[in-house]
Amino acid sequence: MTDETVQAPLGGVITKVERQARAKQRYNVYLDDVFAFSVHEDLMVKYRLLKGTMIExxxxxxxxxxxxxxxxxxxxxxxxxxxxxxxxxxxxxxxxxxxxxxxxxxxxxxxxxxxxxDDALFAEMLTKQRSESQKKGRHWIKQELQQKGIPKEHISAALEQVNEDDETEAAYQLASKRYRKSWEEDPLKARRKLAGFLQRRGYSGSVVSRVMARMPHSKGNEDWHESSEENDFD
Missing domain, CATH: 1.10.10.10 (Winged helix-like DNA-binding domain superfamily/Winged helix DNA-binding domain)
Structure with missing residues (x-):
C-alpha cells in the first residue's frame, strides 16, 4: 500500500500564506507548496513571513x-x-x-x-476576600491557599492580616444572618447547630467561643447584623 501522506518540509521558500477562516489572527504557511505550520499574526510580523521568503x-x-x-x-x-x-x-x-x-x-x-x-499578592487578596466578604475563617483560608499551591511563606504573611477580633465580628454577623429565625424560636437548639457551622466555615475554637458568648441565651430582642457574600476567585 502506497503512503500518500505529504511530509511537511523543515525549511524552504514560502509559496503561500492564508488567513484561517475561524481564527482571524492565525495564518497557515506553505513551504514549497506544502503546508508547513500555522502561526499567530504577531509572529508573522516578527519573522516577516511573506511569500517568497526563504526559511532555513x-x-x-x-x-x-x-x-x-x-x-x-x-x-x-x-x-x-x-x-x-x-x-x-x-x-x-x-x-x-x-x-x-x-x-x-x-x-x-x-x-x-x-x-x-504574583502568589504573594494572590494570597493577600484571596484572604481578604474570603474573610471579609465570604466570612470564612483562617483554617478554611489556609487550606484553600494550600490547595492552590501557594508557598508557605506567602500563606503565613497573608493570614497575618486577619486578626481574631475581625474574625469574631465576621463570624458573629454570619451567625446573626443565618440563625436569626431559628435562634428566636429555640436558642438552645440553634446554639448546638451554630457551633458546628462556624467550625465548618474554618473558624477556630476560640473564635467560636467568643461568638457563642455574644449570642442571646434566651428568647428576646437582639440587634442582628446583616452580611453579604461575594466570590471573585471561583
Missing amino acids: PEEYGRILTEEERHRAYLSAIRLLSSRLRSEYEIRERLKQKEFEPEVIGHVTTRLRTEGYL
Whole structure:
C-alpha cells in the first residue's frame, strides 16, 4: 500500500500564506507548496513571513518553538482575564492542555516578570476576600491557599492580616444572618447547630467561643447584623 501522506518540509521558500477562516489572527504557511505550520499574526510580523521568503531549517525550528510558547501564553492570559490565579493553577491548566514542561516554565516566568502572576499578592487578596466578604475563617483560608499551591511563606504573611477580633465580628454577623429565625424560636437548639457551622466555615475554637458568648441565651430582642457574600476567585 502506497503512503500518500505529504511530509511537511523543515525549511524552504514560502509559496503561500492564508488567513484561517475561524481564527482571524492565525495564518497557515506553505513551504514549497506544502503546508508547513500555522502561526499567530504577531509572529508573522516578527519573522516577516511573506511569500517568497526563504526559511532555513534552524529558523523553522525557532518559529515553531516560539509559536508554541506564544500559544501557551495567550491561553494563560485568557485564564487570568476571568480571575486571579496562582502560579500552580496556571501550570496545571497548561499541563491539561498538553503543553510541554519547557513551554510551561517559559510562560510562567514571563507572566511573573510582567506582573500577571504574583502568589504573594494572590494570597493577600484571596484572604481578604474570603474573610471579609465570604466570612470564612483562617483554617478554611489556609487550606484553600494550600490547595492552590501557594508557598508557605506567602500563606503565613497573608493570614497575618486577619486578626481574631475581625474574625469574631465576621463570624458573629454570619451567625446573626443565618440563625436569626431559628435562634428566636429555640436558642438552645440553634446554639448546638451554630457551633458546628462556624467550625465548618474554618473558624477556630476560640473564635467560636467568643461568638457563642455574644449570642442571646434566651428568647428576646437582639440587634442582628446583616452580611453579604461575594466570590471573585471561583
